[in-house]
Amino acid sequence: MANLGAPGKTASDITDELPTFNVENMQNNAKIIYYSRTFMSIIGGVIAGILGFTGLTGFIFYFLVMAITSVGLAAKAGFSVHSYFDGWNRIILDGFLGGLLSFVLFWTFAYDLVHIF
Amino acid sequence: MAEDLVLDTAIRDWVLIPLSVVMVLIGILRYFVSKLMRSSNQAPDPKMVKEGQVIIRARNLRAAANYIPAKSFRARRVYFSNEENGLLYVPKGQAQNAQAQMFSDPNMAMDMMKKNLSMIIPQTLTFAWVNFFFSGFVAAKIPFPLTQRFRSMLQNGIDLSTVDVSYVSSRSWYFLNLFGLRGLFSLILGEENATDDTQRMMQMSGFGFDPTKSLGAEKDSLDIFQHEWALPKFEQRAEAVLKKLVS
Numbered sequence: 190m191a192n193l194g195a196p197g198k199t200a201s202d203i204t205d206e207l208p209t210f211n212v213e214n215m216q217n218n219a220k221i222i223y224y225s226r227t228f229m230s231i232i233g234g235v236i237a238g239i240l241g242f243t244g245l246t247g248f249i250f251y252f253l254v255m256a257i258t259s260v261g262l263a264a265k266a267g268f269s270v271h272s273y274f275d276g277w278n279r280i281i282l283d284g285f286l287g288g289l290l291s292f293v294l295f296w297t298f299a300y301d302l303v304h305i306f
Numbered sequence: 307m308a309e310d311l312v313l314d315t316a317i318r319d320w321v322l323i324p325l326s327v328v329m330v331l332i333g334i335l336r337y338f339v340s341k342l343m344r345s346s347n348q349a350p351d352p353k354m355v356k357e358g359q360v361i362i363r364a365r366n367l368r369a370a371a372n373y374i375p376a377k378s379f380r381a382r383r384v385y386f387s388n389e390e391n392g393l394l395y396v397p398k399g400q401a402q403n404a405q406a407q408m409f410s411d412p413n414m415a416m417d418m419m420k421k422n423l424s425m426i427i428p429q430t431l432t433f434a435w436v437n438f439f440f441s442g443f444v445a446a447k448i449p450f451p452l453t454q455r456f457r458s459m460l461q462n463g464i465d466l467s468t469v470d471v472s473y474v475s476s477r478s479w480y481f482l483n484l485f486g487l488r489g490l491f492s493l494i495l496g497e498e499n500a501t502d503d504t505q506r507m508m509q510m511s512g513f514g515f516d517p518t519k520s521l522g523a524e525k526d527s528l529d530i531f532q533h534e535w536a537l538p539k540f541e542q543r544a545e546a547v548l549k550k551l552v553s
Contacts, residue, residue, distance in 0.1 A: 231490060238449070241449075248450070290485045291486045291487075291490060293486060294486025297446060297447075297448050297449060298322075301447060306314075306318040
């Protein structure tokens, strides 16, 4: 699903190591990160609910899922993060807490359906 | 204290799932309704459009300034910001009052009201609906423990102090849906989804938006911009490439 745009950095060696960015591609890549994270947090919530995690375990599971997403995104970028994003921060931290509410919702939903009723 | 409350499966079938489905459907409906309302009106004021385009051009110049020689940059800057007929220069006294402009254009206020209504009405209605039909019983259990402080908020309508706080009433399930579904909406409705409340707030604060003020701001930032030529070895490189081609 995640088609990363053309490299954000275009031919840095020509312009004396000055990084040049294509803003549109950057935004597109950031959007893809956001979508992937939201998607993963929803799926992760359902999985956590079905497996019946409670309390701290569930939140640890959320961080695990987010870490896996980060690794997946880095792999999608061919581990040459700097040609697609402006640093590791973006790929690791962006939208990290944004998916938490969605995660909690779907976690509760699946947990209630499977384990409570 | 009872470890596990046994909840009736009818609650799941008639409260939990319907509530979520209704929330999702209302969100989608709201998206399309606000889209319909938005697209129906107005040709924008040509002067406003013109000023907006000028600002965009100035911003582009500022963003790409380092890729043109200093002389060219200076020439372009003068074109935008000189005090006589620069595009960004606004003579004193011509700046119109934003407040007055707002009142002279009832369409704008109307638009705002429509937007707000399309947000508030469904929420109020859903909340009233949930309160009316689904209050007074435990509807769900959240899978993580909470402190006693949350009791009054989450167990509204359940007057039992011994029930564990993680058992919540339908009202809290409603709120959980309200906030948690935002991510889902952005996935299924795409980018500009109308349920994004924070964006709505931004728009509201930018309501008394004054184009002359932004022209002035853009002029100032263009004036203080430091030009730094990004391609100093450009000519040597071109020379080398051409030499290689010729020889």
